[in-house]
Amino acid sequence: MNNIEFIENHVVTELVKQGYEQSVARISADIAVEHYRRNAASAKGKIFSDCLHAAKVWAGRYQPQIKR
Template identity: 45%
Template sequence: MNYEQFIEANVKAELLKLGFSSSIAAMATSEAIRYYRKQPASKRGKMLEDCLNQAKRWAKSAAKHKH
């Protein structure tokens, strides 16, 4: 498993655990991967946290506009 796959699996699992629908979780996970690809090196051990925060912001926004 490479790091992108690791981020994808963990971010999606966390979003589903937080109650987001699978479609929103999948789109937010894509945003997290896009964020990972654009960012320079993060503090050691913080990239997953940064990607998860980005995905949560995106998912909350998408869930708000969906209703």
């Protein structure tokens, strides 16, 4: 598993766990991968956190009401 696959899989898993729909989580994972390709980490060892944050921001705009 390379870095991009890791980010895709774990972002989808985390967003679904937080109550987002599967389709929103998949699209958000693509946003996270784009963020990974374009940016450096804000701090050492924080690249996944940054990617997850970017995905959550996008998912929150796309699906504002989370099912709990």
